[in-house]
Amino acid sequence: MYAGCSVLSEEQFLCSICLDVFNHPVTIPCGHNFCKSCITQHWTVNVQSQCPMCKDVFDRRPELRVNPFISEMADLFRQSTVKKTRSCSVQKRTSSGEVLCDVCTGTKLKALKSCLVCLASYCDTHLEPHYRIPGLKRHELIDPVENLEDRLCKRHDRPLEMFCKTDQMCVCQFCTESDHKSHVFIPMTEEYDAKKAKLGNLKAEIDQMVQERRLKIQQIKQSVKLSKEDADRETADSVQIFTALIQSVERGLAQLMDMIEEKQKTTEKQAEGFIKELEEDISALMKRSAELEQLSCTEDHLQLLQSFPSLNPAPPTKYWTEVRVHSSYEGIVRRSVAQLEETLSKKMEKLCADVQLKRVQQYVVDVTLDPDTASPYLILSDDGKQVKSDEMQNNVPDNLTRFSTCNGVLGKQSFSSGRFYYEVQVRGKTDWDLGVAKESVIRRGKIRLSPKNGFWTIWLRNGWEYKALAGPGVLLSLKSKPEKVGVFVDYEEGLISFYDVDAAALIYSFTGCIFTEKLYPYFSPCGINGGINVSPLILLPLSHTN
Known part of the structure; x- marks a missing residue:
């Protein structure tokens, strides 16, 4: 029975609903087979009892019974699949590490070389004839590789030894005498050398590009470093310049305040002088007023008449009508600001020039005449x-x-x-x-x-x-x-x-x-x-x- 199932295809044991090997397979009236759980679930979702394959509709839901023959065949197929999977896993583990000698029996040794003529890989012991026998010495040996059959011409089963430059493909000697007869071809080793040289040149170009980009990275990093140094110098220079300008402004403000204070002191001193003179005038006038009052009170007619001509209306005093005490500060701030602005402009120009000169002088070089x-x-x-x-x-x-x-x-x-x-x-x-x-x-x-x-x-x-x-x-x-x-x-x-x-x-x-x-x-x-x-x-x- 196992031999019978081994010739059947995998599709014959797959449920069309879950696409897996049958599990408790059942056969419905139309003859199609499904997993019991899959068809049951299908009819639960779809109220109408219909075959998912041929679309036949049943008046009443069929009674589902496991088909023992198909179930046994599915189990055998499942077991054979597991064995094959295990065998492939062992083979892959053996081949994934290293290429083994094709001649060794029992425990296979690691292959030392592969022969492109014999299409086999040999360990050190079995490779010895290729170094001793004249006919085998002419065979081309390479480092061990797998799948040597891929190095055969699919049409002639001959080694791929030539390269067709017309079709850009590897061919065997028979191909050069048949399909590629009119084409341009050279030995595969010659094309290999040319392609390898081309790859070498391409690698050199790529390495050069990598080097250029690494150099560009260094240049960019250096530019960032120089930019940071320039920024630090610019910051320090700015602080120096603005500090000097602020000090100039503070000095200008102090000078303006001193000027206003001095002007106010002058005004106050002038006012004090005027007040002193006015007080002296008042004293003289009050004295004359007392004399006049005393004379006006006399009853002696003769004395009054004799004294009157020698009396002046008032003692000689200063004419105070036009005298004013007033200090005008109109425009003093504007004039001071304008003067300060001019001073700051000249100072800033000088400071910036000094800073700029000092900045470029750090790049001094020793020059001699040629x-x-x-x-x-x-x-x-x-x-x-x-x-x-x-x-x-x-x-x-x-x-x-x-x-x-x-x-x-x-x-x-x-x-x-x-x-x-x-x-x-x-x-x-x-x-x-x-x-x-x-x-x-x-x-x-x-x-x-x-x-x-x-x-x-x-x-x-x-x-x-x-x-x-x-x-x-x-x-x-x-x-x-x-x-x-x-x-x-x-x-x-x-x-x-x-x-x-x-x-x-x-x-x-x-x-x-x-x-x-x-x-x-x-x-x-x-x-x-x-x-x-x-x-x-x-x-x-x-x-x-x-």
């Missing part, structure tokens, strides 16, 4: 910190990096990222050029200084004309003549600023610049101009500040 770039008409000091012009052309090597006629020289140090600052003394000069230049600037013949040509500079001409060479030039109006000029560059921000160091004032800024190559400090002391411009440009030492 003699290989200096014009033949320039003389450099031995320490590379000073440069001045000469009337005579000096005998120097004709380097391609040298400025030929323009009296220019570059710094040795180059910058392609970050921020840097340096200071130059220009005292005693009537003409000079200062700034930065990109590495690829033209250095032969006459040169026009402009950002378009790779120069970001300012100059002085004739001792008074300051100009930013922004192409076109921008005339600069300076309150004082700089003796020290500071140059600050923020490469990523595209910013180049020039400062009057002693006045702590901004001279000019190039903004929105786009830098794509190295930048070098640029200097030109210009011609000696008849002996009035002989002073050198001097690079000043400056310590790092926080």
